[in-house]
Amino acid sequence: MAPQDRLTLDRVTAPADDALLRVEGLSVSYGDNQVVTDVSFGLRRGGSLALIGESGSGKSTIARAVLRLLPEGTGRARGLVEFDGQDVLSLSERRFRSLRGRRIGFVPQDPSTSLNPVRTVGSQAREAAALLDEPGGHRELVLETFAQVGLDDPRRVYDSYPHQLSGGMLQRVLIGLTVLPRPALIVADEPTSALDVTIQKRILDLLSDLRRDLDISLLLITHDLAIAAERADTLVVLKDGVVQESGGTASVFSSPSSEYARKLHADVPALNPDRYRHLRERPAGGTGERPKIEVGGVTKSFTVDGRALVAVDDVSFTVEAGTTHALVGESGSGKTTTIRLLLGLEEPDRGTITVAGEEVTGRSHAELRSIRRHLQLVYQNPFTSLDPTWTVKRLVGESLDRFRVGTRRERADRVREALDSVGLGENLLSRKPGALSGGQRQRVALARSLVLRPDVIVLDEPTSALDVSVQAGIVEVLLSLQAELGLTYVFVSHDLALVRQLAHTVSVMHRGRIVESGAVATVFDDPRRPYTRALVDSIPVGAGTVSGGVS
């Protein structure tokens, strides 16, 4: 797609006179806390520049400084931000307002919170149309734009409230609103990270197309190096508010000069599909034995608003001991429901589930309890799965206490052991979750599931709330534990690149059904179903073009 973009990859950074946006020595602080330090970069007219970096590195802050949307009172920017020859920071609010929207557009990260929930989409769209200074006909203009960004039924969208539309549709609306006044520059802050994988690609394609057709420059903010490489001609790598490296995409990408950029590159799954091959491809133990997990013809439906909704429809799969089975699929495809059935948290309407030879379905609470000693779950979101009032020590030791394993001392030892195995030190024992980073929390959750020494661990998108580098750390721990202890994993994810890195077998789910399953390599390299193909295609391909030089 968009081959022109790739052709421009090697263009050198624009000469200063052609610069649309010039940032020079920008520092931003919130209160006394400086989060962006001495950042400089330039974006030429018609060009695209990506700001990348881990969470909290100051990307959004820079975007907000450029748009002068820093929170009043606390946020303060120093340095030079020049847009089209005008010093943005020193303009009066009134003068700058004429630039906002008209000349500089903004595409936010999460479309679901970016429109006023109590007003219709149309009424908010007219605000953008009003910027065009063309009298009358705002409604027609809006409907036209909606059609242009690929919304099928512009009229319905126009009359809808935001919550009545899907994330992808909302992001299209927002992009439409941004391009409508024909700005010279669009600032897009992680425009796709809140969306489903399959939709991500379509939105990014739309942005690229519009950019090309309307000759708009793009300041793209992302934490995904692959996306950045695919969509921008200049990269600026940030860490802790300091520029680590910048330059043309090709050069930064193929020969990163800073340590940080190199690590960033290495941690992106899409760019390194075989990173963990050595850990994964151990002699496949236990062939011939009975599979550790057998799911046969399981169906589960819920009643929603009086109607039956089949969340899981005749799902079957097996997992061999010591291997990782991945469940992939877009949001709402039934992945979580499947594993809740597996854990006995829901009763299936039909079908059987056996774990280590024991039937899970139709058991009493006490019987389930004994099965659970061998079967643990790691939740998607470590911010909600740990009781905020408990210390790490109690959290990890809870199951030992509940099952009355060993003496008090032995339990303390096992807690320490488990923390150690996920790479956490004893110094965290008395902390509460509030004082831990996201990666640390997910490790605690992992340690909690390990402490009983189960043989099956179910992981529901365990890294989707985390940064790539943090994710890489967790994945590494998971795989080395598997290699060491022969654990069996059921791994839920919508990130196919990640699945490719760590799973042995995979089931692709779509609307509650398994549409395709088999060994990872087979399914990914030769997808049979169009749905699977769409999923596989949505892995950013920036990797494919330039990564050769790296590995």
Place this chain on the structure above:
Amino acid sequence: ACGPGVAANTGGSGEPRSGGDITFLIDSLGDTWIPNNSAISSFQGHIWGHLTDKLVYVDEKGEVSPWIAESWEQNTTATEFTLHLRKGVTFSDKTPVDAAAVLANLDIWAKGDATRGINPIGLFPKTYDHAEVVDPATVKVFFKAPTLGFIPTLGYHGSILVSPKTIALPAAQQADLANDLGSGPFVLSSWKEGDSVVLKKREDYNWAPAALKHQGAAYLDSITYKLVAQPSVRTSAVQSGQADVAYNPSPQELKSFSDQGFTTATPRYLGFVNGFAVNTRIAPFDDVKVRQALQHGIDRKEIISTVYTEDWLAPQSLFQSNVPGATDHSADFAFDAAKSDGLLDEAGWVKGADGVRAKDGKPLELMLYANPYLATSKSVDELIAQQLGKIGFKVNIQAFDVVTYGERVKIGSPSVAAYEVTRSFIDAGIVAGVLTDANKGENWFGLGQTDQKLVQLASSVASAESVDARAPLLDELQGHVLQQGYFVPLTQIVQRIYLQSPKLQGVSYNGIAYANYYAAWLG
């Protein structure tokens, strides 16, 4: 026209003139307007006094003079009375106030009507037998026993003459003031429950008592009684000219108001002084020495100067000194802390380290129940607690709302050693019915009939057939009660206090201290 305790009306400028409206701020409009049921309330009396007339007029000195009853006779044993009614008197609906109407009133006063929820009026002689219409202007009343107090009782605030039509109504309709027709100098203009009553003058009124020194219609066009619960708001409103009279201001502020030129009035009613009836059945008050110590331990001057003003008088007996027959016995209970200490020492009460006396391990304790009908009662009790504290009593104070007070604080109750008396009457003969339990008396001191002398004195007071014969008996009775320490007087009571604009003149106060604006005018 100022009696004892009424500050002189300033100026007295010029002649009375007609016209004008006044506003009277009152702290409550009482509970109900059913005429009989509201008889003892201290609030509705203000309004009844203007809406209705009585058979006789009793002035602030207790003197009885004719009103609707032009004259009366009684037989020698005071068991039969003949009332001769004034002619031409009409209720506000123009029906005559004749013998039949008076008879209907006498019957309902005496007996009430339980089937319709109508109470008898309190204090109406229980000896009432029946009455008869002799002719349209003459009524004859019969009693089962000598009833000297009958005629004065007709001037009491419960004995209001209302139309027989009103009397015939069921309670729920009598409760609507608009249905209660009287023959007074004012008629109802409008009223709102719990808020206000507006009276307007009756142009054809022409039967005022001679004692009021004015005939014909009232001078004032209207009187508005408006309920304002906060005392400070009432006084400030008068001060700022928004109202003409504030009822029951705080006594301690009276002086500053009269200094500012406002008129203050503190008329005293006829009745008992404010004081404690001591229950002699409760230890240690069964000991006369302890009771006397109580009497001598109270510094009445300090109470008057702290809580009241010099308009309040120290008591001389258990009766207010304007009561006919009251005599001076103040020496029997004069303040003398040393004497009290001596009495208590004699009685064996020994002072402990904390200043509280004790005997046989029991502290000398007294519980006072603040009287909810008297705003100053709490302050007085606090002061008494201090004073008695000095002679070794440990005084606690308890306060209740009106209903709870009625439930918990009863004469003769084993928890009430000192019952605070605030009671008006028209005739001193009432004492016979309260001091002992003879003839279902209230037995104030818990003596039953053990004190022979008291029983004998009380019964001879009750059966006295003439005022002159009764006087020496009453004097002896007062002396006996006070010497025995049965009753501890505090102050002569002023239950109705008025703060009024200097423009308002010609106000009179009757024997129960209600202000009457019939002859009043705005100067």
Place this chain on the structure above:
Amino acid sequence: MSVSALSRARPVIRRGQASRFPPTVVASFAVLALVLLWSLVPTLFTGQDPARGVPADKFLGPSTAHWFGTDHLGRDLFARVVHGTASSVTSALVAVGIGVLVGGLIGLIAGFVGGWVDAVLARLVDVLLAIPSFLLAVVVVSSLGFETINAAIATGVSAVGVFARVMRSEVLKTRRAVFVEASYLQGGSRWHILVRHVLPNASRSVLMLAVLQFGLSILIIAGLAFLGYGDPPPASDWGLLISIGKDYPLAQWLVYAPALVTIATVLSVNRISRWLRKTD
């Protein structure tokens, strides 16, 4: 699943924030500390007797001898305020305690047991909420009698509904929390989950409400005292003092001094409650 929702919940590891007390919060704590000391050791602050005065010295204005002036019986008002503190503070505490314990228990049972128990308790709580709380307090105190402790009980009863509702919604929220399910997977029993997870988490908001309710209770109890539902003399709760003082408009300090003390205390409590809510 929206990733943004998570990134917003990113732990803001507070650096040096614990040491950052706004000056108004410091002042509020100082006021409360003073109030606490007044209630514990009143004699440290005033040598005068709150119940006995010199009648001749009545209605003296504020001066160095009498900081808050004297009342209608010549008693030192400052001494009365200081000595009345204990009663004002404990009665508010009693009110809050009743609200927290009774309301909290009802909310906890309703939220955790659910089903018909919840339905029944919910109606009970609705009744308590439907009757305006001051009316409820007035009605309850009138049936209990004129005493500050009864006013406190009445105030507590009128707060039961609010506490029950907050507790119930917190319990419901916590009960549905992912970490509760996680504990269940760790082998936790219902009782364990209730006591160890649900209660500690749910009680946070309840405690914050309790702080706020403390200030509110002082005001309600003062309001009841204003209407006459307070201890008999010579008690000197702040509300009683205001209520007595209001009858003497010539001696305005009799109202203003205790009123200001009340306002300062409640204001401090409210400030602290807001600060707690923010820092949490």
Place this chain on the structure above:
Amino acid sequence: MNRDYARYALRRVLQAIVVILLAYVFTFVVISVLPGDPVTNTLRNPQNGFTEEEIARIVSYYGLDRPVYEQLWDSLSRLLVGDLGISLRSGLPVGRLIGDVLGSTLLLAGSALVVALVLAFAIGFGTRYLPKRYGQGLLRAFPSLFLSVPNFVIGLVLINVFAFQLGLFRVIDSEGGLATFFAAIALGIPVSAQVAEVLIANLDHEAGQEYASVARSRGLGQTGLFLRHLLKPSALPVVTVVALTVGELLGGAVITEQIFGRTGIGSLVERSVTTQDLPVLQAVVTLAAVIFVVVNLVADLAYPLLDPRVRLGGAKPRDKAEVAR
């Protein structure tokens, strides 16, 4: 949606009726805990000197000598046919007593609500407009301050200054325009604090939402942002808060009416409580509960229609309002 809404509405209405009946019984039980009533009390006043027999006859006229549960049953069955009974204190029909004063209290409470809303929105608007360092901090402290002053102190001060010092209104004419206005201020100030707190919290919350930044990035100024975007979502939860403060307004009327010398539900309660006039108290307390329940019912039923986000469930708006408490 429509059938669901109807079912939801029906359930809420039934619940409301149950709550009102329970409130009636609850009041009865609480009041009859203590023996004593105005009738017996008057009769027993020693000054009257009535005999036991006389007293008993009158007491039985009012049915006060019968067991409590019988009295409750009687009053309930009378209630169902709309008869509220007779006041034991005044002897007047309870319906008439309430009818006489209801208008005055509703006027007072309504005015207080208007005062509260105007104040709250002024404060809310101010916190968005005043520059951070100047009046804003002070303005934000207002709700806290308002919540800390006993409302009888506010009332006493207002009367003192505006009626007596400045002579702006007459206490005699307690139902007059200005008198009502100042009484409404006394009653409304604590309520305005609660509304303002919620409003400020919501405005802050909404202003921090992504959509506010996005709207600004489209070139909207402060006023436009406030009026077009922040006001509606911030004001919607206020509906719920206002409904909850109805209780405050009715309860607060007890003190405010006493201070300003007004008649109304509050002063009626006060009089009935001190005399333990059971029928009146029961009727008034139940009436207050009815008003509260109905207002909240309307608010809850209206909320899903006002706020497009809320589908059903009923719990939503209350939870939002909880922020205030």
